[in-house]
Amino acid sequence: MSGIPIVRIEGLTKRFGEFAAVDAVSLEIPRNAFFALLGPSGCGKTTLLRMLAGFEQPSEGRILIDGEEMAGVPPNRRPVNMVFQSYAVFPHMTVAENVAYGLKVTGVPRPEIERRVGEALRMVRLSGFERRRPDQLSGGQKQRVALARALVKRPKLLLLDEPLSALDRKLREEMQLELVRLQHEVGITFVIVTHDQGEALSMATHVAVMNQGRVLQISDPRTLYEQPRSRFVADFIGQVNVFEARRVAAGDGELRLAVDGIGELALPDERPPEKVVAVAVRPEKMRVSAVPPEEGRVTIAGRVGQIAYFGDHSRVFVEARGRRLVCIRHNRSRREEPSFREGDPCYLSFRPEDAILLSS
Amino acid sequence: MAERRGAPGPLEYTRRFWVRAWLAATFLFLYAPIVILVVFSFNDSRRNIVWRGFTTKYYAKAMANDSLIEAFTNSLVVAFLSTLVSTVLGTLLALALWRFRFPGKPVVEGANALPIVIPEICMGVSLLVFFSSIGLMSGIPWPASLTPIVIGHIAFSFPFVAVVVRARLEGFDRSLEEASKDLGASEWQTLRYVMIPFLKPGIVAGALLAMTLSLDDFVITFFTSGPETITFPIKIYSMVRFGATPEVNAASTVLIAITLLLTVIAMRMQAPVRGEGKE
Ligand SMILES: Nc1ncnc2c1ncn2[C@@H]1O[C@H](COP(=O)(O)OP(=O)(O)OP(=O)(O)O)[C@@H](O)[C@H]1O
Ligand SMILES: [Mg+2]
Numbered sequence: 305m306s307g308i309p310i311v312r313i314e315g316l317t318k319r320f321g322e323f324a325a326v327d328a329v330s331l332e333i334p335r336n337a338f339f340a341l342l343g344p345s346g347c348g349k350t351t352l353l354r355m356l357a358g359f360e361q362p363s364e365g366r367i368l369i370d371g372e373e374m375a376g377v378p379p380n381r382r383p384v385n386m387v388f389q390s391y392a393v394f395p396h397m398t399v400a401e402n403v404a405y406g407l408k409v410t411g412v413p414r415p416e417i418e419r420r421v422g423e424a425l426r427m428v429r430l431s432g433f434e435r436r437r438p439d440q441l442s443g444g445q446k447q448r449v450a451l452a453r454a455l456v457k458r459p460k461l462l463l464l465d466e467p468l469s470a471l472d473r474k475l476r477e478e479m480q481l482e483l484v485r486l487q488h489e490v491g492i493t494f495v496i497v498t499h500d501q502g503e504a505l506s507m508a509t510h511v512a513v514m515n516q517g518r519v520l521q522i523s524d525p526r527t528l529y530e531q532p533r534s535r536f537v538a539d540f541i542g543q544v545n546v547f548e549a550r551r552v553a554a555g556d557g558e559l560r561l562a563v564d565g566i567g568e569l570a571l572p573d574e575r576p577p578e579k580v581v582a583v584a585v586r587p588e589k590m591r592v593s594a595v596p597p598e599e600g601r602v603t604i605a606g607r608v609g610q611i612a613y614f615g616d617h618s619r620v621f622v623e624a625r626g627r628r629l630v631c632i633r634h635n636r637s638r639r640e641e642p643s644f645r646e647g648d649p650c651y652l653s654f655r656p657e658d659a660i661l662l663s664s
Numbered sequence: 665m666a667e668r669r670g671a672p673g674p675l676e677y678t679r680r681f682w683v684r685a686w687l688a689a690t691f692l693f694l695y696a697p698i699v700i701l702v703v704f705s706f707n708d709s710r711r712n713i714v715w716r717g718f719t720t721k722y723y724a725k726a727m728a729n730d731s732l733i734e735a736f737t738n739s740l741v742v743a744f745l746s747t748l749v750s751t752v753l754g755t756l757l758a759l760a761l762w763r764f765r766f767p768g769k770p771v772v773e774g775a776n777a778l779p780i781v782i783p784e785i786c787m788g789v790s791l792l793v794f795f796s797s798i799g800l801m802s803g804i805p806w807p808a809s810l811t812p813i814v815i816g817h818i819a820f821s822f823p824f825v826a827v828v829v830r831a832r833l834e835g836f837d838r839s840l841e842e843a844s845k846d847l848g849a850s851e852w853q854t855l856r857y858v859m860i861p862f863l864k865p866g867i868v869a870g871a872l873l874a875m876t877l878s879l880d881d882f883v884i885t886f887f888t889s890g891p892e893t894i895t896f897p898i899k900i901y902s903m904v905r906f907g908a909t910p911e912v913n914a915a916s917t918v919l920i921a922i923t924l925l926l927t928v929i930a931m932r933m934q935a936p937v938r939g940e941g942k943e
Contacts, residue, residue, distance in 0.1 A: 359842055379845045392843035396861045406847030
């Protein structure tokens with residue numbers, strides 16, 4: 305294993321006419337990563353993936369896979385395989401024939417094909433389904449055939465375009481775990497496209513958030529959630545309360561901000577970004593109480609607006625200074641009575657170090 | 665049967681009397697002539713008007729008629745060759761029109777439909793003029809003497825194949841093609857292992873159409889056949905001019921049997937790919 309990243313993308317742009325579907329994207333995907341591309345519909349995720357697979361030619365920029373320039377290399381010569389959103393399982397072939405296809409066309413000898421097909425089917429837990437036709441399979445099983453068919457080729461990179469979006473929720477959660485297990489087992493770099501943030505956070509080692517053809521942030525899931533850099537990312541991943549803010553002073557390990565709706569706020573100055581335009585706080589970092597909280601917490605007084613019950617947690621919406629803030633309460637006990645009702649005065653508070661600084 | 669009692673359901677049209685009568689009339693209209701043709705091929709009568717008893721002697725007679733057999737052979741050879749070539753050409757044309765964008769594509773598409781709409785007589789005349797002017801019409805020994813007919817048949821039947829195959833292509837899921845390439849298949853392997861199996865019903869239907877068109881074509885063949893090359897329809901026509909004998913019936917019955925057989929084979933090959941249409 306060498307130190308070069310498995311994928312290196314430099315200034316990649318794809319234009320359809322005037323419109324840039326992918327706009328000057330540069331990124332690196334480390335070896336053995338489970339890399340998720342996350343973003344709203346139409347932000348260019350599929351286009352980026354298709355350029356990696358070789359189905360679209362970049363308008364500008366270049367792609368290196370394992371250090372090799374991919375310009376001019378057709379899809380069938382790239383060390384990359386793709387799992388299509390529609391599965392694209394060949395309807396006229398059996399499961400075994402589907403999986404064997406990629407080996408057959410590249411001239412792998414028969415005995416080896418048989419061995420590898422058996423292995424791949426075992427890996428996706430489809431042993432015993434060899435003779436079945438795709439119309440005798442469920443959606444999840446077709447999905448596995450598509451996976452086995454790609455994995456059996458032992459690509460350097462496996463691309464998955466919203467592989468789970470056609471499955472129902474339970475099956476989807478099962479397949480999420482399955483994919484993570486598979487990725488550990490085969491040690492192939494996975495690049496998965498999704499617009500489900502939960503899916504990205506729970507499966508990936510790296511998440512890239514895209515919007516309008518640009519990559520806004522690439523981080524591990526935890527950093528992405530706890531330290532989003534821009535308002536878009538903070539808002540796209542989970543819920544967030546955003547307060548406009550201005551830098552007042554910095555120094556002595558402390559950063560002083562003027563925050564709309566809160567007043568002056570002193571934060572521990574860990575690694576302050578160059579520019580601060582807003583402060584964000586996640587709802588589960590907020591606490592709502594009927595009495596003023598203890599010292600050391602940033603407090604906002606308000607009124608309980610609405611309580612939405614979700615079973616394991618409730619969302620409490622608080623009206624404070626003409627704004628609507630949200631806070632999550634975990635329902636930790638069956639007997640817990642809601643201590644306040646709609647319209648009651650209350651205090652929202654959070655620890656200063658839980659505030660996220662947004663620079664754009 | 666028990667389930668036949670009660671008022672007819674919404675889709676049980678065939679249980680209404682007048683619908684059945686209509687169906688019966690249609691079938692009669694369509695098939696009575698053919699049935700009569702077949703039945704009278706076994707009629708023991710020269711004049712072929714009244715039933716005089718069963719015989720197969722006209723089959724024997726037809727078999728012994730050398731020029732009839734020759735015409736029959738010619739027809740089969742021409743049909744075979746023109747079907748083969750027009751199926752390949754038509755399929756390729758359909759693929760090209762589906763796959764590529766190129767300058768002048770609408771023109772090609774329009775030109776493709778021309779042989780379908782041009783009156784056969786015009787095509788016949790133009791082919792005759794063309795072949796005579798390049799000296800392909802006379803003085804060539806047997807199999808080669810069929811060349812003008814074969815070319816003429818290909819010219820008018822391959823657009824039909826293209827139309828049928830093109831219709832089938834419209835339902836093709838492009839990601840299957842991409843999946844194939846993604847898995848390492850070349851353009852050619854993708855065509856062979858993924859596209860052709862999918863297109864097979866269309867190709868078979870197109871081939872069947874091309875063959876039927878060729879087997880019974882009269883007008884274009886009439887113009888493009890030389891003095892010594894005669895095909896089955898033309899031979900039959902010349903025989904009928906001296907009165908429809910059971911011999912003609914017998915020969916026609918054989919042709920019907922062959923066509924039926926081929927249709928059955930084609931329909932079996934056309935059975936849709938299993939699993940298709942779902943998802
Ligand atoms: N072949 C094409 N021609 C023109 N525009 C295209 C083409 N393919 C994609 N686009 C445009 O590029 C943009 C990005 O498309 P893309 O399919 O990459 O989005 P996506 O992020 O995958 O969205 P989704 O989550 O809905 O799948 C869209 O606005 C789309 O309309
Ligand atoms: Mg997409």
